[in-house]
Amino acid sequence: xxxxxxxxxxxxxxxxxxxxxxxxxxxxxxxxxxxxxxxxxxxxxxxxxxxxxxxxxxxxxxxxxxxxxxxxxxxxxxxxxxxxxxxxxxxxxxxxxxxxxxxxxxxxxxxxxxxxxxxxxxxxxxxxxxxxxxxxxxxxxxxxxxxxxxxxxxxxxxxxxxxxxxxxxxxxxxxxxxxxxxxxxxxxxxxxxxxxxxxxxxxxxxxxxxxxxxxxxxxxxxxxxxxxxxxxxxxxxxxxxxxxxxxxxxxxxxxxxxxxxxxxxxxxxxxxxxxxxxxxxxxxxxxxxxxxxxxxxxxxxxxxxxxxxxxxxxxxxxxxxxxxxxxxxxxxxxxxxxxxxxxxxxxxxxxxxxxxxxxxxxxxxxxxxxxxxxxxxxxxxxxxxxxxx
Ligand code: GLV
Numbered sequence: 001x002x003x004x005x006x007x008x009x010x011x012x013x014x015x016x017x018x019x020x021x022x023x024x025x026x027x028x029x030x031x032x033x034x035x036x037x038x039x040x041x042x043x044x045x046x047x048x049x050x051x052x053x054x055x056x057x058x059x060x061x062x063x064x065x066x067x068x069x070x071x072x073x074x075x076x077x078x079x080x081x082x083x084x085x086x087x088x089x090x091x092x093x094x095x096x097x098x099x100x101x102x103x104x105x106x107x108x109x110x111x112x113x114x115x116x117x118x119x120x121x122x123x124x125x126x127x128x129x130x131x132x133x134x135x136x137x138x139x140x141x142x143x144x145x146x147x148x149x150x151x152x153x154x155x156x157x158x159x160x161x162x163x164x165x166x167x168x169x170x171x172x173x174x175x176x177x178x179x180x181x182x183x184x185x186x187x188x189x190x191x192x193x194x195x196x197x198x199x200x201x202x203x204x205x206x207x208x209x210x211x212x213x214x215x216x217x218x219x220x221x222x223x224x225x226x227x228x229x230x231x232x233x234x235x236x237x238x239x240x241x242x243x244x245x246x247x248x249x250x251x252x253x254x255x256x257x258x259x260x261x262x263x264x265x266x267x268x269x270x271x272x273x274x275x276x277x278x279x280x281x282x283x284x285x286x287x288x289x290x291x292x293x294x295x296x297x298x299x300x301x302x303x304x305x306x307x308x309x310x311x312x313x314x315x316x317x318x319x320x321x322x323x324x325x326x327x328x329x330x331x332x333x334x335x336x337x338x339x340x341x342x343x344x345x346x347x348x349x350x351x352x353x354x355x356x357x358x359x360x361x362x363x364x365x366x367x368x369x370x371x372x373x374x375x376x377x378x379x380x381x382x383x384x385x386x387x388x389x
Contacts, residue, residue, distance in 0.1 A: 036278025039309030051364025083111025158253030292383030313355025
């Protein structure tokens with residue numbers, strides 16, 4: 001294995017090994033990609049307070065998410081088409097998360113099905129739900145998640161329509177990839193990826209194909225979302241899903257205090273401050289910049305998580321110190337998966353854990369649960385996006 005010291009090392013290997021169509025799918029934001037870029041650049045605006053001559057022994061990154069013990073407060077986010085980044089990718093990622101002791105969230109738009117992932121893991125995982133119009137399909141999806149012993153659902157509320165990512169349209173993104181002169185020429189340069197992919201049967205949207213009706217091109221994410229997703233989703237429907245599911249519910253995609261309040265009022269166990277990694281509303285504020293106002297509005301009433309832009313353990317520390325109880329990584333582990341399969345996901349988790357632990361030490365903290373305002377210098381404009389940074 002090459003010497004991997006940070007997440008960017010994994011991204012570079014991933015870019016070399018994976019067909020362009022799937023690399024571009026992960027490494028894009030919508031339209032101008034402003035929000036995608038600012039999700040990461042805004043983290044860099046926050047500075048850390050160095051403390052010295054503090055006893056740094058006996059540090060711990062252990063915490064809890066929705067009452068579940070976690071080795072560090074970093075879950076694997078739901079990522080569509082993970083099984084196209086590496087054959088059986090969802091199973092590999094779920095196994096890496098299980099061994100590391102962090103939650104894995106399976107996307108509705110996964111390649112491996114709920115049943116597949118359950119058959120290859122022992123620890124209950126979380127299931128991310130997209131809200132489709134078809135009630136029978138939705139009820140059956142909840143039953144399937146129950147049968148697979150999923151311990152929470154994550155309802156994504158920011159994708160009633162799909163944000164446009166230019167590269168996906170130009171590449172003709174689909175799962176499995178359609179064989180065109182361009183895609184074949186590119187895949188010919190990704191032989192190990194192709195051989196592994198030929199060795200698995202899991203090349204279709206496993207939760208959908210054979211389960212949902214009335215979609216004209218079952219291989220296309222944009223066709224699925226345009227034809228099957230429910231543009232009428234509202235808070236009553238979210239409350240209905242909570243009742244149908246009957247277990248823990250995380251509401252993902254909250255960017256405004258009013259929406260955070262609505263999510264708390266429908267009884268969410270946690271919310272995820274998220275702009276979908278900059279893949280939905282381009283021009284939205286970065287999620288780290290919105291975090292303080294959401295913590296102020298609902299921090300006492302609901303557990304707050306954050307995703308979008310986390311590429312290091314330092315980013316995790318900043319989000320926790322600004323009041324999030326926990327975080328998610330999506331791209332950071334996808335890079336690892338595409339670079340070197342399950343071992344690469346483990347590597348991404350190890351890199352982030354080490355960065356979090358060492359940064360805690362140098363900030364004079366020994367327990368991840370005690371991070372707070374005392375650890376940061378935060379520019380004006382965090383929590384109030386009308387003030388320029
Ligand atoms: C799906 O969740 C996507 O962002 O592509």
